[in-house]
Amino acid sequence: MKEVSVFELLIRNLGRFAAGSGVVAIxxxxxxxxxxxxxxxxxxxxPQSSY
Incomplete structure (x- = not known):
């Protein structure tokens, strides 16, 4: 396991979470x-009289 691969996995998970939360927020x-x-x-x- 390289640090780059772990970093890429974290970025991918954060990207998926950001995309999902962004779609829900929109x-x-x-x-x-x-x-x-x-x-x-x-x-x-x-008209105001309807209230």
Missing amino acids: LVWLTWVMLDVQHMQSGFTL
Whole structure:
């Protein structure tokens, strides 16, 4: 076992974890933005008397 191979394995594991967490974060952010945009549009289109 060389230090380079262990270092490469650590980088690969960190890369996979970063990619997985990044995809999850992007999906959560996109869903939050979509819900926020829909809420803002409904708030702007509906009159205040409906509340």
